[in-house]
Amino acid sequence: DAGITQSPRYKITETGRQVTLMCHQTWSHSYMFWYRQDLGHGLRLIYYSAAADITDKGEVPDGYVVSRSKTENFPLTLESATRSQTSVYFCASSESRGLEGYTFGSGTRLTVV
Amino acid sequence: GENVEQHPSTLSVQEGDSAVIKCTYSDSASNYFPWYKQELGKRPQLIIDIRSNVGEKKDQRIAVTLNKTAKHFSLHITETQPEDSAVYFCAASRGSQGNLIFGKGTKLSVKP
Numbered sequence: 182d183a184g185i186t187q188s189p190r191y192k193i194t195e196t197g198r199q200v201t202l203m204c205h206q207t208w209s210h211s212y213m214f215w216y217r218q219d220l221g222h223g224l225r226l227i228y229y230s231a232a233a234d235i236t237d238k239g240e241v242p243d244g245y246v247v248s249r250s251k252t253e254n255f256p257l258t259l260e261s262a263t264r265s266q267t268s269v270y271f272c273a274s275s276e277s278r279g280l281e282g283y284t285f286g287s288g289t290r291l292t293v294v
Numbered sequence: 295g296e297n298v299e300q301h302p303s304t305l306s307v308q309e310g311d312s313a314v315i316k317c318t319y320s321d322s323a324s325n326y327f328p329w330y331k332q333e334l335g336k337r338p339q340l341i342i343d344i345r346s347n348v349g350e351k352k353d354q355r356i357a358v359t360l361n362k363t364a365k366h367f368s369l370h371i372t373e374t375q376p377e378d379s380a381v382y383f384c385a386a387s388r389g390s391q392g393n394l395i396f397g398k399g400t401k402l403s404v405k406p
Contacts, residue, residue, distance in 0.1 A: 214393070216396075221398065223396050223397060223398035223399050224383065224396040226393060253308060261342060278391055278393050279387030279389070279392045279394060280326055282328040282330075282390055284340070
């Protein structure tokens with residue numbers, strides 16, 4: 182599990198600010214994912230990436246931007262944070278999209294005030 | 295689109311009893327079904343999974359069953375212990391190889 186790390190662990194930001202959440206994995210997994218977890222909604226996919234420079238939208242991509250210049254890193258940026266983006270964000274990685282389980286990072290709790 | 299329904303949303307059992315959590319999915323092409331356990335404040339962790347060519351899989355006190363015809367799968371925990379208390383998520387692949395879609399979770403409480 183130490184092979185996928187997220188930072189920061191906690192973040193408080195103001196409405197309208199740009200904030201970037203970091204995700205790093207050491208397994209060279211092809212696929213990386215960003216989920217948000219909210220009470221009553223479970224885990225919802227924001228964006229995913231199949232390889233370096235290949236990204237695609239998930240269920241709830243509005244207000245978020247991702248990039249993947251290197252296989253091991255997959256940062257998530259909130260361009261102009263809103264209160265509705267207060268959530269716990271989990272990064273995950275896997276060798277496949279739907280043929281094996283994902284390994285999750287320890288999460289970032291983001292509060293937008 | 296693809297949907298995964300999970301029931302119940304909360305489940306309370308006495309230590310030593312069995313617990314069953316059920317999920318249904320809508321895409322008949324789904325072929326991979328993992329289960330995750332998330333303890334309070336921690337990350338979701340894979341505890342067991344099953345593929346569409348298998349009807350049942352066991353790992354010590356936990357088991358998963360799959361009914362492809364009815365498009366539902368279940369997690370069974372026997373001889374529950376207080377440390378089994380957590381939120382459990384089911385998931386299904388979108389189609390044969392697509393992203394995992396997660397259910398909304400079941401909060402299991404095991405009372406000593």
